[in-house]
Amino acid sequence: MSARLVTSLTAFFLVLIARGAFAAEVQVAVAANFSAPMQKIAADFERDTGHKARLAFGSTGKFYAQIRNGAPFEVFFAADDETPAKLEKEALAVSGSRFTYAIGQLALWSSRPGYVDDKGEVLRQGAFAHLALANPRLAPYGAAALETLNRLGLQAELQPKFVLGENIAQAFQFVSTGNAELGFVALSQVTEGGKLKAGSAWLVPPALHAPIRQDAVILTRGTDNPAAQALMKYMKENKARAIIKAYGYAD
Known part of the structure; x- marks a missing residue:
C-alpha cells in the first residue's frame, strides 16, 4: 500500500471519528403541514452533519401545550409565528433563535x-x-x-x-x-x-387570509445541544431552502 493511500485513508477515518465524536441528537416538534419536507431535510441533515433529528409531527396548539407541560422537545417548527414568539416571552425558548423558515x-x-x-x-x-x-x-x-x-x-x-x-x-x-x-x-x-x-x-x-408565517425556535431544553444549533443553521442553507420551495412554500 502506498504512503499516499495510507495518508488518505488515515485522514478519512479521522474525519469519521471526529464526526462521530461530535454527533448529537435533537428532539424536534414539527407542525403537521411540514411533515414531508422535514423528513427529507432531516435525512440530508444527518448525512451532511452526522447529527440526527428525531421528529414528532402534530398540531401547533397541542405542541404548545405539551412544551408548557415539560415535553422533551429541543427545537420547534410551528405552523405560525405567534406560538414561538409566545414561548420566547414565557422563557421556554431561546431568545433570538426564532426565524421564519417557511410561508405556508x-x-x-x-x-x-x-x-x-x-x-x-x-x-x-x-x-x-x-x-x-x-x-x-x-x-x-x-x-x-x-x-x-x-x-x-x-x-x-x-x-x-x-x-x-x-x-x-x-x-x-x-x-x-x-x-x-x-x-x-x-x-x-x-x-x-x-x-x-x-x-x-x-x-x-x-x-x-393572514399570511401563514411559520417560525422555528430553539427551546430552552436545546440551549446547549450542538445538534439544535446545527439544525437551525442548516434550515437557512440553500439545500434545505430548495426542498422547502419544492413543496409549495413561498419565500
Missing part, C-alpha cells in the same frame, strides 16, 4: 380529478356533504381556512358541513380517504416539485 400556502383540495375548479366556485355551489379543515383553535391552517370562508361570506352556510381534523394532516386524511369530498389543506401536502400529485385543487389567494 392554503389550498382547497379534492382527491377527485376535476372536482375543484381553479377559482374555488365549488364552495358556492355547495354540492357536497363534508368540508374538511383543521381545527382553527389548534392549527393555523384551520384558522386561515375559516378566515377565507369568512371573507367569501360562506362560513355560516358551510359550517354544518365542517369535518374538523385535530391538525392539517388529519384534515388531509379525511379528504384523501373520501370521508370528505373536499377540504382545506396545506399546498405542501398535495404538491411536489411544483406539480399537483393527485386530484384537483384551488390555490387560495393570499389576500383571503
